[in-house]
Amino acid sequence: MHIVAENLERKFRKEYIFQNFSYTFHSENSYAITGPNGSGKSTLMKILSTYSLPTKGSLKVFNETKELINPDHQHQYISFAAPYTQLIEEFTLEELIDFILPLNYIPNTYSIQKFEEFIELKPDRNKYIQNYSSGMRQKIKLGLALISNRPILLLDEPCTNLDRHAKNWFFKKLSENENKLIIIASNEEEEINFCKNQLSILDFK
Numbered sequence: 451m452h453i454v455a456e457n458l459e460r461k462f463r464k465e466y467i468f469q470n471f472s473y474t475f476h477s478e479n480s481y482a483i484t485g486p487n488g489s490g491k492s493t494l495m496k497i498l499s500t501y502s503l504p505t506k507g508s509l510k511v512f513n514e515t516k517e518l519i520n521p522d523h524q525h526q527y528i529s530f531a532a533p534y535t536q537l538i539e540e541f542t543l544e545e546l547i548d549f550i551l552p553l554n555y556i557p558n559t560y561s562i563q564k565f566e567e568f569i570e571l572k573p574d575r576n577k578y579i580q581n582y583s584s585g586m587r588q589k590i591k592l593g594l595a596l597i598s599n600r601p602i603l604l605l606d607e608p609c610t611n612l613d614r615h616a617k618n619w620f621f622k623k624l625s626e627n628e629n630k631l632i633i634i635a636s637n638e639e640e641e642i643n644f645c646k647n648q649l650s651i652l653d654f655k
């Protein structure tokens with residue numbers, strides 16, 4: 451798989467967040483997107499994940515046989531977790547997993563028990579997700595992205611709200627995903643150092 455970003459630009463009213471962002475991302479590779487607060491990392495991640503559109507430029511996704519994926523289907527290849535992506539807060543974890551399984555987002559061999567083992571948490575089965583702690587919610591979001599069979603993994607500030615134990619869990623699971631194309635937006639040294647390539651959003655101002 452690879453993603454080709456060509457001359458991406460994002461402008462809010464008259465403010466350019468970035469311009470001329472051209473870069474090719476390859477599978478079995480990892481990329482850190484760095485930059486200070488407010489520099490545009492999340493804005494870029496939203497575009498790379500097809501969550502939002504650029505004001506200029508194009509984003510192309512190619513499969514293993516180098517065929518261009520129809521833009522309407524790009525999202526089917528991408529799993530994305532970020533502080534602003536939502537879980538269905540009115541569901542219990544079991545209801546969430548039951549809802550997601552038929553969407554073919556995670557391997558259909560998964561069950562609530564397996565997912566609990568994967569995230570190394572055994573939350574109260576009757577508790578609504580909105581009542582979980584922020585660290586637990588973040589772990590669930592990351593868990594869903596990490597067990598996904600989609601080949602592109604995009605993570606914006608993944609260690610937000612995670613304690614040391616949860617961070618160790620995250621990096622262990624992330625290492626098991628090294629066959630994917632991984633992009634992490636971050637200012638955290640540990641997250642940046644995990645990635646084989648680093649690029650600064652400041653180079654595209």
Ligand SMILES: Nc1ncnc2c1ncn2[C@@H]1O[C@H](COP(=O)(O)OP(=O)(O)OP(=O)(O)O)[C@@H](O)[C@H]1O
Nearest residue numbers: 462463467485486487488489490491492493494637
């Ligand atoms: N919908 C929007 N309308 C107007 N301005 C926006 C919008 N979304 C983001 N911005 C602006 O774009 C700039 C970049 O924001 P962004 O969230 O991408 O930065 P960031 O590098 O991810 O920051 P942080 O490290 O604090 O998360 C900021 O000045 C922000 O206010």
